[in-house]
Amino acid sequence: MTQRTAILLHGLFDTGKVFLDLSARLHKKGFRTLAPDLVPNDGSVSIATLAAQLKEIIERKVEPSEWLALIGFSMGGIVARYYLQELNGYQRTQRLITISSPHHGSWLAYAAEGEGIKRLATKEPLAAKTQCPCRHAQAAQAALALDPAGFDDCACTQLCVATGNKHSL
Secondary structure: OOOEEEEEEOOOOOOHHHHHHHHHHHHHOOEEEEOOOOOOOOOOOOHHHHHHHHHHHHHHHOOOOOEEEEEEEOHHHHHHHHHHHHOOHHHOOOEEEEEOOOOOOOHHHHHOOOHHHHOOOOOOHHHHHHHOOOOOHHHHOOOEEOOOOOOOOOOOEEEOOOOOOEEEO
């Protein structure tokens, strides 16, 4: 049986330890979990820098044949999405689950300091990609995003990992 790995990505000002309970539950369901600390976690570095850390972790710790899910909370979901869209992570990832991630940006980012948190502003390019027309129908099958708050109150949507477009199921 193929190893199933879930990488749990924390939000701003947090660490991987926030996922201890979820990690234990996933272990009981047969998943191997990784909950890395994205550093620094204070929004002072770009989302691209944190996504590069994620890519390096995946390349070092996840075999190409493994089934891979990324589960991101808040900023962790945006880091995962950046990895999928900008670093071709969709080629290795079977599922993306985001929890309270500001896919359409956050007005709070305008008042914050730090390059990374400013990336979450509503007019930033990654947030804008949710509006672009989807040209990657096959890649759309690679990730399932459950994020009612982030996707116009839809309970369940298919997220194109290449563009970030949503497709209602």
